[in-house]
Amino acid sequence: MKIVFLGPPGAGKGTQAQRLVEKHGIVQLSTGDMLRAAVAAGTPVGLKAKAVMDAGGLVSDEIVIGIVSDRIDDSDCANGFILDGFPRTAAQAEALDRLLAEKGTALDAVIELRVDEGILLSRMENRVKETLAAGGEVRKDDNPEAFRTRLEAYRKQTALLSEFYAASGRLETVDGMQSIENVAADLDGILAKVVAA
Numbered sequence: 001m002k003i004v005f006l007g008p009p010g011a012g013k014g015t016q017a018q019r020l021v022e023k024h025g026i027v028q029l030s031t032g033d034m035l036r037a038a039v040a041a042g043t044p045v046g047l048k049a050k051a052v053m054d055a056g057g058l059v060s061d062e063i064v065i066g067i068v069s070d071r072i073d074d075s076d077c078a079n080g081f082i083l084d085g086f087p088r089t090a091a092q093a094e095a096l097d098r099l100l101a102e103k104g105t106a107l108d109a110v111i112e113l114r115v116d117e118g119i120l121l122s123r124m125e126n127r128v129k130e131t132l133a134a135g136g137e138v139r140k141d142d143n144p145e146a147f148r149t150r151l152e153a154y155r156k157q158t159a160l161l162s163e164f165y166a167a168s169g170r171l172e173t174v175d176g177m178q179s180i181e182n183v184a185a186d187l188d189g190i191l192a193k194v195v196a197a
């Protein structure tokens, strides 16, 4: 099962992806996590990406497409994966279709979590509070200024992806303002159709 999750930062993609991972035995591929790991490890990719990420901007398509292309060849992806945070631009979406076609496969579902932007900032602030309370480390880009830049990048580039996938009849949307359980139920409904198809 190969799924793309679309939705602005804070829409709940990570939470829902984690649940589907456990339920379907697939892996969650978050380009944000992969890039943060590269930054922490001080790899050449990490060194290039760090400043852009700290400011909430987008890392180049070339870098991101490269890491995804390598990662989906790993054996743990054989059962399927959920892409979270990728694609973020039309060029990335086209590259993904090409990549999968070359490997003789294709996406099974593209699902957008729709949320009202007004609640996103408070969700991010709650995430910071919860992380601090648990003694964890807060993401550098979880501050109001970088968060606004991330939302702006989403509006300018990623929102267009809905149109890209809708144009080929592949877009499913879920109301991400519902409770976590109801969002999960809607996702299960969509994926049940995919499995049955």
Ligand code: AMP
Pocket (backbone or CB within 6 Å): 009, 030, 031, 032, 033, 035, 052, 053, 054, 056, 057, 058, 059, 060, 061, 064, 084, 085, 086, 087, 088, 089, 092, 141, 150
């Ligand atoms: P995320 O954890 O998905 O919010 O990603 C954190 C940061 O990593 C983003 O603000 C970008 O700087 C970078 N990033 C993650 N995924 C991508 C992508 N597909 N294209 C470009 N930059 C990305």
